[in-house]
Amino acid sequence: MTDPAATTRRGVLVLDDAAAADAEAVLDGLQAVIDPELGLDVISLGLVYEVHLVGDTATVMMTLTTPGCPLHGVIRHDVEQRLGAIPGVGIVDVQLVWDPPWTPDRILPAGREQLGWSSI
């Protein structure tokens, strides 16, 4: 048995433990999940902290920009559906966490640009 490989990709800590799914495909799936208010994906917003890929299980530890966000159910459902459609992913476990709290520092440069701060 090998130790799980931990890497940081697109601002997300990815733990790959004999995963059946391709980690890049999982991150692509997450990047297709859009916050409908901001028009930005959850990766660019820095909402995804960790992705654990163990066998056919994908566990996503993510947060939202604010606790009690009314879009939380929609975003969670979208993550579950998109990751569930990726070959090799059988179970999707989305864990919403509030510690550490999200801060704007987590927004990726591409996200900042889309939010209108390209000149800064």
Added chain:
Amino acid sequence: MGGDNAVPFSVPARFMTVGALSLAAFWTGLALRPELLLAHPAVPGVLAIVHVFTLGFGASVLIGALHQLVPVLLITRLCAPGWGAATWATSSAGSLAIVIGFATGSRPAWLAIGGTLVLIGATILLVNLVATVRTARRVDAVAGAVLASAAALWGTVALGAAIALGRIVPWVAMALGPVRPLHLTLGLIGAFVLAIAGAGHKLLSMFVLSHGASDRPLRWVSGAVGAAVLLAAIGAWTPGSWRATSFAGAGGTDWLARGVTVALGVALAALIIDVRAILTRRMRKRTDVGVTTFLIGVLMFVPAWTLLAFGRPADAIALLLTGGLALAIGGMMVKIVGFLAWQHRYAPLVGRDPSRTTTIPMLADMTVPALGWITAGCLLAASLLLAGVRLAHGDAAAPPPPELLGLARLAATVGSIGGWSLVAHLAWIVAGRHRPRTAQTRADDLVTPAAPPGWKGHRA
């Protein structure tokens, strides 16, 4: 779908529909009869159109937002979402009865029945919110301000119902005393301005993606508004001082009047500081039409308060209604109604076909930005022009300047047409009769089977 604390779409949507229609009706009324804004506040027609605004628009939007926002702020579930229908039915029917009662010459029976119905609705709401608060782990400054505004709304409605009852039962009027100014202060400042400050702190931060703004200024807003209402209450029940101690009568020489004006000034300064702190921390550079309209509305509080400080309370109230509250509440209503429409029509599509790369429309697609900007601009212009007409007219018996009045009427007409058009656009979306371009693309992708290789499509 919707989350642990989601409230059914129909609960806030009912209130928002009444609110949007009432705002459009209010501006249509002013477009048809702008001189109403110059008439004495006790004239039945003035009271009718003011209650279209305060009950039909302001209270409806506030109650609808409370059903949705309080569980979000408290991170809990609304105790009884089903009670929302009863609140809506009683408060809407009561509001309509009050407006009809005033519009037909202040008919006491209509006003008393309407006031009672609205009070029943407000009481159901208050009980629902109190029960919800009991399940919350903590109540922060934002939730505190919003809940205080709900309590102020109930107090306003209770006073209004008592005033209406006093028109039928004289001893009730005698026992109450001169509480109309308190009714006005509690409603406009305690309910609406405090709700704008509290809900605005949360919603503005969410909409512009701002993080880390302190809630200390909001605490000052709450405290100062509470002080203003308290002073108005003392004034209302202190013989001989009521005219000078209310928001309606502030600007006089009485120390209570000055106290109210100072307290409102402190609240306004704290509100501006709070909004500025949120905006300077924002991560979303451009503000959309809803947020911008909200911000303009908040800024309009400044000239309204200035008029109050210079002893022109009636002009201050007129500008507060048509400029400050209409734009601030209207701006947030655009955002909330857009969210509700999106949640109803498009949230069920999210994640349905994850292999597709086409996107579901964004919340911003729920409105027509150009129409929104034109509407907001015209209503702002109408508000300023009507304020100008009032100031130019003064207390003189001479007719108001016809050029200004004509321009105000034109701006109000275009603005109200824009408002009706925005309502119709959203209604079309909700009814499934109209889809924004991105939604059309998405829907076509969902129902159109993949084309066979080499297929060129139908030719005309």
